Amino acid sequence: MDDLRALTRERLNKLINETQQSLVELKEEVARREHVKQENEINDLDHHMNSAELNLVALKDFIAYLVEHSKQK
Amino acid sequence: MENIQTILPEKGKTEGANNAAQWLTVALLVYLLICAVGIISGGFKLFAGDHAKELFAFASNPFAGLVVGIVATALIQSSSTVTSIIVGLVAGGLPVELAVPMVMGANVGTSITNTIVSLGHVRAKEEFKRAFSAATVHDFFNLLSVLIFLPLEIAFGLLEKTGAWLAGLFYGTGDTSIKGFNFVKAATAPVVDSFKSVAHSFGDQVGGLSLIIVGIGLIFFAITLVGKLLKKLMVGKARNIMHTAIGRGPMSGIASGTLVTIFVQSSSTTTSLMIPLAGSGAFKLKDIYPFTLGANVGTCVTAVLAATAVTGNAQAALQIAFIHLVFNILAVLVIYGIPALRYLPIKASEALGNIAAENKFAALGYILGVFFVLPALCLGISSQI
Numbered sequence: 001m002d003d004l005r006a007l008t009r010e011r012l013n014k015l016i017n018e019t020q021q022s023l024v025e026l027k028e029e030v031a032r033r034e035h036v037k038q039e040n041e042i043n044d045l046d047h048h049m050n051s052a053e054l055n056l057v058a059l060k061d062f063i064a065y066l067v068e069h070s071k072q073k
Numbered sequence: 074m075e076n077i078q079t080i081l082p083e084k085g086k087t088e089g090a091n092n093a094a095q096w097l098t099v100a101l102l103v104y105l106l107i108c109a110v111g112i113i114s115g116g117f118k119l120f121a122g123d124h125a126k127e128l129f130a131f132a133s134n135p136f137a138g139l140v141v142g143i144v145a146t147a148l149i150q151s152s153s154t155v156t157s158i159i160v161g162l163v164a165g166g167l168p169v170e171l172a173v174p175m176v177m178g179a180n181v182g183t184s185i186t187n188t189i190v191s192l193g194h195v196r197a198k199e200e201f202k203r204a205f206s207a208a209t210v211h212d213f214f215n216l217l218s219v220l221i222f223l224p225l226e227i228a229f230g231l232l233e234k235t236g237a238w239l240a241g242l243f244y245g246t247g248d249t250s251i252k253g254f255n256f257v258k259a260a261t262a263p264v265v266d267s268f269k270s271v272a273h274s275f276g277d278q279v280g281g282l283s284l285i286i287v288g289i290g291l292i293f294f295a296i297t298l299v300g301k302l303l304k305k306l307m308v309g310k311a312r313n314i315m316h317t318a319i320g321r322g323p324m325s326g327i328a329s330g331t332l333v334t335i336f337v338q339s340s341s342t343t344t345s346l347m348i349p350l351a352g353s354g355a356f357k358l359k360d361i362y363p364f365t366l367g368a369n370v371g372t373c374v375t376a377v378l379a380a381t382a383v384t385g386n387a388q389a390a391l392q393i394a395f396i397h398l399v400f401n402i403l404a405v406l407v408i409y410g411i412p413a414l415r416y417l418p419i420k421a422s423e424a425l426g427n428i429a430a431e432n433k434f435a436a437l438g439y440i441l442g443v444f445f446v447l448p449a450l451c452l453g454i455s456s457q458i
Contacts, residue, residue: 031320034355038319041355045312048349049304049342051193058193065195066433 092306099302102295103378107257109291110161110379110390111265116284117165118385119269119277125166135174135227136455139219140448142178147444152183152340153375154296156397158289160376164383164390169233173226176397177219180369184211185444186341190348198430200352205436206426207351207358211344211365212443213418218404232403236396244388257382265384296375300339307336311346323363327405330367340372358419366405373398 004012041048121128146155156179159172191208194201225231268287272280311333318329334343344365350356373394380387380394408414429436 035320037355038350038360039316041350041353042312042315042319045315045346046308048346049308049311051190051345051349059189062192062195062433062437066437069433 106295108264113161113288114164120281134455138174139178142175143182146182152179155179156376164385187344190345202430204352206422210422213421236392239395240392326363327367330364331371334371340368343368369401
């Protein structure tokens with residue numbers, strides 16, 4: 001913080017602007033990566049369509065998991 | 074190379090012919106669905122005569138009607154099927170005011186499907202937390218919409234009046250109204266009349282009941298098969314819609330949820346489709362939420378379509394189909410439109426997701442409680458009133 005006190009007002013303003021710009025760029029990059037991840041998931045929609053059906057196996061598996069865990073406890 | 078060049082166009086032709094055959098089957102199944110609603114309507118009219126109201130006296134309490142809608146949809150796993158059956162019953166004489174809570178219940182009951190789908194993620198804790206929250210956000214939204222609109226309906230008949238006004242627009246005077254000439258009704262009449270004439274020979278009670286059972290079976294068959302075929306045929310379209318919606322905000326999410334549901338003719342498919350997308354962490358709950366709201370709106374199209382062609386009290390049938398549509402649109406406008414209400418389903422589902430991830434029995438307890446125990450309690454209490 002002592003270093004900051006030594007900086008001129010112009011220099012501080014320049015640093016603030018640069019930090020704000022970096023923040024915007026970082027946020028944009030995070031959003032871009034999220035969109036790419038979402039695009040990739042949607043490309044796999046055929047597979048998801050198949051798993052989007054009510055599947056009694058999922059229910060059976062869930063109950064088996066509950067039984068397994070209650071026995072462990 | 075010559076072989077490949079000759080084989081490829083042949084393969085393209087075969088795929089084209091396959092697609093055409095599948096679309097033709099979809100068209101035939103939609104025709105069958107509309108006929109089935111007409112058959113139920115005819116059967117109920119024959120069975121109940123002028124005593125439809127007395128027959129459904131148990132549902133004169135709105136909570137009982139709500140429970141009938143919830144449990145029937147949770148068991149059949151299709152709100153389109155249940156609302157189409159309700160449309161048929163209304164056309165056959167079931168009073169609209171008794172049917173309104175039933176369609177509200179159908180909305181709640183349909184959300185069990187994606188909740189069960191989310192149980193498939195149970196073995197990965199974080200994935201399960203996200204998937205279960207994404208599934209139950211739909212439940213909480215639907216429960217909240219019933220909490221808001223059922224008392225309003227009981228007090229003022231808001232939806233019944235709006236539905237009546239909308240149906241009145243289509244059944245107004247003049248040649249341009251449905252009453253003038255209804256092509257769909259004319260196209261389905263021969264099939265519906267054939268079933269009716271066969272049923273008449275068994276007498277009012279047996280014939281009517283047989284028609285109702287056959288109609289329900291046909292609706293279930295048509296909607297299940299149409300759903301399966303459309304899933305295959307429309308997956309590319311759904312993918313394009315979802316690609317377009319990414320990063321464009323909630324309105325785009327609602328619109329794409331509506332469109333995908335209209336294309337696949339099943340809100341359960343649309344909302345269940347979101348579960349693996351949320352489970353993987355690619356889509357946040359705030360991305361999933363608008364999409365599920367759109368699914369509620371898109372699913373109303375089936376019943377509206379079926380209601381355009383029923384015989385009997387056709388205006389009332391269209392009225393109940395519009396009530397379902399108006400209810401879902403108003404729920405989106407009110408709950409999503411008011412910031413204080415907008416995030417309640419998200420907060421509730423996140424909290425439930427956290428609890429269920431820590432204690433999986435809570436997930437089972439929630440499903441049994443909301444979809445079966447609570448309705449049974451409501452039914453028990455309402456029967457005492």
